[in-house]
Amino acid sequence: MWNLIADVGGTNMRLAAVNAEGDILERARYDTKGTLNLEQACADFAAHRGSAPGRAVIAAAGVVRDGSVQLTNADQSFSERGIAVALGIERAKVLNDFEAAAWSLATVAEGDVTVLQGQAVFPREPCLIVGPGTGLGVGALVWANGEPCVIPGEGGHVALGPRTPEEVPIFEALRKEWPEIGMGPGLVVEAEAILSGTGLPYFYRAVAKSMDLTAPLGTGAEIFEAAKARLDTAAIRAVELFVQYLAGVAGDLGLVFAAKGGVFISGGVAAANPWIFDEAFVAAFNAGGRHTSWRQELPLHLYHQPNFGLIGARNYLTAR
Numbered sequence: 001m002w003n004l005i006a007d008v009g010g011t012n013m014r015l016a017a018v019n020a021e022g023d024i025l026e027r028a029r030y031d032t033k034g035t036l037n038l039e040q041a042c043a044d045f046a047a048h049r050g051s052a053p054g055r056a057v058i059a060a061a062g063v064v065r066d067g068s069v070q071l072t073n074a075d076q077s078f079s080e081r082g083i084a085v086a087l088g089i090e091r092a093k094v095l096n097d098f099e100a101a102a103w104s105l106a107t108v109a110e111g112d113v114t115v116l117q118g119q120a121v122f123p124r125e126p127c128l129i130v131g132p133g134t135g136l137g138v139g140a141l142v143w144a145n146g147e148p149c150v151i152p153g154e155g156g157h158v159a160l161g162p163r164t165p166e167e168v169p170i171f172e173a174l175r176k177e178w179p180e181i182g183m184g185p186g187l188v189v190e191a192e193a194i195l196s197g198t199g200l201p202y203f204y205r206a207v208a209k210s211m212d213l214t215a216p217l218g219t220g221a222e223i224f225e226a227a228k229a230r231l232d233t234a235a236i237r238a239v240e241l242f243v244q245y246l247a248g249v250a251g252d253l254g255l256v257f258a259a260k261g262g263v264f265i266s267g268g269v270a271a272a273n274p275w276i277f278d279e280a281f282v283a284a285f286n287a288g289g290r291h292t293s294w295r296q297e298l299p300l301h302l303y304h305q306p307n308f309g310l311i312g313a314r315n316y317l318t319a320r
Contacts, residue, residue: 003317004045004053004087007100007309008038008060010073010134015045016310017053022318024310032071038078039086046087056083056092057317059100059309061134063154069094073134093316099152100312101129101266102139104305106148107315113264114274117282118299125260129303130155130250131267136192136199140257148319155253156195160245161188167241174206195246197221197269200238207241208234224273243276247284254298255291264303277302 002025006015013030026049030041038058046052060078062069067080083092095103105127110120124143131137138155141148162171171187174194181193193199197220204223208215213234217223226232227239246265254263263285265277288295305311 001054002049002051004042004056005310005313005317006038006042006056006058007097007307007313008032008058008071009097009309010061010071013038013041014310015041016314017045017049018314018317022314024314032074032076037076039082042083043086052088054089055317056087056089057313058083058092058094059097059313060094061097064094064096064099067094069096095313095316096137096139096152097309098129098131098137098139099150100316101131101137101308102127102141102150102152103148103312103315103319104308105129105141105261105264106319107311108262108264108303108305112305113301113303114277116265116277116300116302117285117296118262118301120301121299123261125262126257127261127264128250128254128257128259129264129266130246130253131265132195132197132246132269133267134197136195137267138253140253140259141261142257143261148315150316151257155249156192157190158249158252159183159188160191160194160249161186163244163248169210170203170206170241173209174203177206177209178202191245191249194242195249200224200242200269203242204234204238207238211237220269221272224269224276228273228275239276240280243278243281244284247281248287250300251285251288251295251298254285254295255288259298262299262301264301266303266305266308270302271304271306274302274304 017025060069062071070077127141136156140151181189200220205215226235286295
């Protein structure tokens with residue numbers, strides 16, 4: 001008896017066979033944009049093993065609706081029903097990638113994190129994971145009677161607005177640059193419009209416009225690189241604000257979930273730019289007014305477990 005777990009992103013589909021205890025027996029990788037879709041890849045993997053799995057849990061980088069998902073960064077969609085049919089099993093489960101990321105926190109270990117605040121101790125208290133990547137992923141894990149339970153959601157789309165008068169022209173320019181991300185008649189935008197690899201170039205151009213500067217950089221990676229090397233004034237300011245806003249959102253959501261099990265920062269942007277998680281980030285995370293001391297009690301970690309999708313799918317499987 002074996003079960004199938006998978007982590008499906010815009011580039012790779014990573015599949016693995018696990019036993020009842022969750023130990024990985026075999027792995028395989030398929031190209032997300034290759035000749036096989038996910039359902040066909042699952043069937044191919046099972047055929048290679050010579051038997052159908054008992055169950056299947058898939059972590060997918062896209063919004064899951066009624067058991068179906070359209071990948072955010074690839075022209076591919078699939079469903080729980082389609083996966084079950086392809087494998088010849090009764091049922092399958094599809095998790096959003098940050099739902100799976102939250103599930104991975106059930107077995108987080110000291111080697112998975114760089115501690116930014118607190119200690120590498122992981123009590124069975126609520127945990128929050130925030131991940132700026134192509135979008136802004138958010139998930140939470142809580143414990144009920146000693147068992148893990150994940151609360152999925154779209155926390156990356158909470159409202160974000162100017163925090164000082166000097167930031168008002170930036171948000172005015174951003175809303176003109178990208179009207180769809182506006183929330184209501186004022187200046188606030190959805191957080192993902194800034195705190196993501198997709199949103200940062202828009203934000204950078206808005207910062208440059210507010211400073212009467214040119215904006216020659218085209219990608220999030222270029223903006224972070226120029227800011228780190230201090231080569232572009234608008235990039236420096238955009239990344240400085242990115243750090244403040246990300247820390248503030250993480251701290252706000254940490255309060256919402258009373259995340260005394262830890263707030264974990266992950267995602268592609270975080271992995272590529274660990275240098276931004278400095279004393280200024282921690283200070284902005286803790287800037288809570290009357291609740292500053294409460295925020296300071298929340299453990300804060302940079303989470304660098306590259307296999308959180310597979311681990312989360314496995315943890316979901318073993319918990320259900």
